[in-house]
Amino acid sequence: MTVDHGGLTYGDRTGGPLPRVSLGLPVRNGERYLSECLDALLAQQYADFELIVSDNASTDRTWEICRRYAAVDRRIRLYRNEIDRGGHANFARVVELARGELFKWVAYDDVCLPGYVGSCVAELDAAGPETVLAYPRTVLIDEAGRVIGPYADRLDLRDPRPWRRVAGVARHVSLCHAHFGVFRVVALRRTGLIRPYVASDYTLLAEVARLGRIHEVDRPLFHRRVHGGSTLQAPGATAATATAWFGPAAGRPTGRGRMVRETVAVLAGGDLPPATRLSCAVTFPTVWYLRRARVLLGRWRRRLIRRSWSTPRARSNAP
Structure with a gap:
């Protein structure tokens, strides 16, 4: 191993022709789901890719698992941070290391079905350079891989006017699966990527929508795993989940404001x-x-309806 970018790199996989797609997998302590994620990536029907794995100072078996896979597939390039640089910095690192004209981030705990990469590449090729991101439909799964149900991202933003596309992000973004789609790397590198605050992926998608169109592939090819350690929206997650993900160097990641x-x-x-x-x-x-006002108004109306239904019943039961 040799020193590279402040960390460690495993082997030299940079020779030969450039890949069309770079898959970037930033990970820290991902041993529970990592093998399933890697198996799914290596089973992609579209094979012209490199897989860049950046291990952010894991303390479990993550690095051991990565080395085992890299030993049998030369498309895998491994890097390791010797200290925790924060999840946002690790996301940026795999973009920096990418050599393909197209790029996709990968989360260690999600599963990409075999047609994921190829379908997104085909969508971008058909759409032309005005489209800078393509992502498939999402299905939520639980910790054991059981299907919870489909999730409607509603971020198919094809309007030629940038402000209308940005409006679509503000109106619909929630669990934000689109940022795991396939980007044109020249557009992605014009953004600030993932920043050290909560919901900075919303900022990223707004930036991308300003730069070009976003297409949703009408196939459910992305299995997003929902578990307590993955997201603030997941059951059991707390503010400490975000603080741990962003790492000690980022300070306190504040909220939506x-x-x-x-x-x-x-x-x-x-x-x-x-x-x-x-x-x-x-x-x-x-x-x-x-959007927030409509949500609050809806909650207020539901409370009024519940109150109006409960009051007559209380009176009818009075002596």
């Missing part, structure tokens, strides 16, 4: 025409807070 402020600042900046930047920066918070 920071995400909105950061997203507005990002959309207002950059090298796009001023009118595009202004319209996107105004649209995102407007649609986001209208």
Whole structure:
């Protein structure tokens, strides 16, 4: 092994022709699901890819599992951070190391069905350069791999106007599976990637939507695993889950309010025409807070309905 980018690298897999697609797998302490994830990636029907694994100072068997797979498949490139640099930095690292013209992040605990990569590549090829991201439909699974049900991401954003695409992100983004789709790497590298705060993947998708169109492939090819250690939306997850993921170097990852402020600042900046930047920066918070207002109004109406139903019954039971 030799020193590389402040960590360790296993073998030299950079010779030969460049792959069309780079798959980036940032991982820390992923031994429970890692083998299932790797098996699914190596079974992809589309084979012209490299798999970049960056182990973020795991303390379990993650590195051992990675080395075992790399020994039998030369498409796998392994890197290891000697200290915990935080999940956001590890996500950035695999993008930095990518050599393909297309790029896909991979989560160690999810499962990509065999047609995932090929379907997204075909969608991007058919759509042309105006489309910068393609992702398939999602099915949620539990810790044991049992199907919970389909999840509607609703981020198929094909409008030619950037502010309309940004509005679609603000209106619909939730569990944010689209950022595990296949990107044009030149577009992805124009963004700030994953940042050290909660829901920064929302910011990323707003940036991407400003740059180009997003297509949803109409096939359920992504199995997203929901478990306590994976997301703030998962059962049993707490704020400590996010703090542990972002790592000690990132400080305290704050909530959705920071995400909105950061997203507005990002959309207002950059090298796009001023009118595009202004319209996107105004649209995102407007649609986001209208969405939140509708949610709060819906809760208030449901409470009123429950109260109106319970009051007559209480009176009818009175002596």
